[in-house]
Amino acid sequence: MSKGYGSAVFGVDAQIITIEVNIVDGTKFWLSGLPDSAVKESEHRIESVFKYFEYRMPRKKVVVNMAPADIRKEGSSYDLPIALGVLKSSGQIIADDLEKYVIMGELALDGTLRPIKGALPIAIEARKNGFKGFILPLENANEAAIVNNLDIIGVTNLVEAIEFLDGSRPIEPITYDTREHFFNHLNDYEADFAHVQGQENIKRALEIAAAGGHNVIMIGPPGAGKTMLAKRLPSILPPLSLQEALETTKIHSVAGKLGSNAQLITKRPYRSPHHTVSDVALVGGGGVPQPGEISLSHNGVLFLDELPEFKRTVLEVMRQPLEERRVTISRAKLSVDFPANFMLIASMNPCPCGYYNHPEKECVCGSGQVQRYLNKVSGPLLDRIDLHVEVTPVSFDEMTQNRKAESSEVIRERVISARKIQQERFKTEGIHSNAMMGSQMVKELCQINEAGKTLLKTAMERLGLSARAYDRILKVSRTIADLDGKENIGIEHLAEAIQYRSLDREGWAG
Known part of the structure; x- marks a missing residue:
């Protein structure tokens, strides 16, 4: 009898699986421990590989038990540990x-190893449980090597693994300087605000959003630059911390999105799913729960282009994750949590034809069409978006001017300074940005003087702002004050925040 160890991944965490192999009198190959179809099919793959390398499958009863037996084992990644267990139990190899x-x-079928999903969380669990090392396909070795104090042995086929275990083939563990790679590639963004001519008001709104962690919706005609600006938002967000980088890499590892020879993710993720995405693809799920787009955007940006074109059910399932910053996938025997702390950036045309409120082109939409178009996005979802920004096309003069625009690096420095103020403010509250404040915290931390109250009251009455806009305006004005380095919210901060509530104005859509 032999005993080996594999691992199963649930959510973004792994659990060690004990793989016991025993050969007794009888016939057939028996797998126990709730294996799925892919695990059961390993018998045929293993037998073919044994013939290829001139090993033999025992002509007795081979019993493979995968413990804990009450946890379902899924996927084809157990081939290698099962094959090694069978060879050791039958006396064909020495693997002490x-x-x-x-x-x-x-x-x-020729014995080569194909890459697996979840190498990073498995390596973390292996170190936690005191194992000497982790033997896995060479393509996943760099990803697993992010974990220190664990020998990462990358092999390309079954024979290499056998020869390493019997001592005939020394293999040097893969080493990886996590901190050096992290700090050397921290801000390698290709897109930069320095490449954007004009749109100064939109850049300012995105700077405020980045500084306070606020969600944004941009409303404007086709070709105004909404997508281009959204792509540049990650470049002005504060750099990832090492802990955030590890969290993000774990999620992408579980989803199989890292690719071959992947390493630590050092840039904030930017995800832009098409409007035909399903609700499961967006929030996660499936028979084997996998992270969706909102979890792949964790610590980064989720951009939803043409927001009203998304199915209503898809948008509605985002409401809870936007509030709780995590998503829970529940099944009959399993409940999995995926983190989902992301900034939502959405864009939309103001009407079906795209030219409502355009300075030059005339809107051809009929009466009521504009409002019906906007009603595709529910009030509760808009309630979770702090800044509504109107984007107008860039004029020819602005496009052709030679004035150099402000770079992302310069903007990011201001954002980082504002975030430091918030970290100090919230250090005992368990939140990290102004956008995460609850109603009670807004009352305590966003106090305004009598002049500010008068301005806000007048704005709400004259512009027809809804009640839900009140807290949002105070949160955004708090962020603007932080960018300005001011302890108290001034009238100028409130005035700027008020202009970022376009969709709350009565009569905006005619």
Whole structure:
């Protein structure tokens, strides 16, 4: 009998799986421990590989038990540990160190190893449980090597793994300087605000959004630059911390989005799903719960272009994750949490033809069409978006001027300064930005003087602002004051915040 170890991934965390192999009198290959179809099919892959390398499948009863037996085992990544267990139990190899390593890998019919998902969380769990190392496909080795104090052994086929375990083939563990890579690639963004001519008011709104972690919706005609500006938002957000980088990399590892020879993610993610995306693809789920787009955007930006074109059900399922900053996928026997702390940036045309309120082109939409178009986005979702920004096309003079625009690096420095003020303010509250404040905190931390109250009251009455706009205006004005380095919210901060509530104005859509 032999004993080895693999791992199963649930959500963004892993659990060690004990793989016991015993050969007794009888026939057939038996797998126990709730294996799914992909695990059961490993028998045929393993037998083919044994013939290829002139090993033999025992002509007795082979019993493979995967413990804990009450947890469902899924996927083809158990091929390698099962194959090694069968070879050791049948006396065909000597592998005294088998129990010292977590082993994972899918076998091709010629014995080569295909990459696996979730190498990083498995490596974290292996170190936590005191294993000497982790044997896995070479393509996943760099990803697993992010974890220190664990020997990462990358192999390309079954024979390499066998020879490493019997001592005939020394393999140097993959080493990776996580901190050096992290700090060397921290701000490698291709898109930069320096490349954008004009649109100074939109750049200012996005700077405020980045400084306070606020969600934004941009309303404007086609070709006004909404998508271009959204792509540049990650470049002005504060750099990822090492902990945030590890969290983000874990999620992408579980989803299989890192690719071959992947390393630590050092840039804030930017995800832009098409408007035909399903609700499961957006928030996560499936038979084997996988992270969706909102979790892949964790610590970064989720951009929804043409917001009214998304299905209503897709937009509605985002409401809870926007508030709680995580999403829970529940099944009959399983409940999985995925983190979802992202900034939502949305864009939309103001009407079906796209030219309502355009300075030059005439809107051809009929009476009521504009309002019906806007009503595709529900009030509760708009309630979670702090800044409504109207984007107008850039004039020819602005496009052709030679004045150099402000770079993302300069803007980011101001954003970082504002975030430091917020970190100090919220250091005992468990939140990190102004956008995360609740109603009670807004009352305590966003106090305004009598002149400010008069201005806000007048604005709400004259512009027809809804009640839900009140807290949003105070949060945004608090962020503007932080960018200005002011302790108290002034009239100028309130006045600027008020202009970012376009969709709350009565009569905006005619």
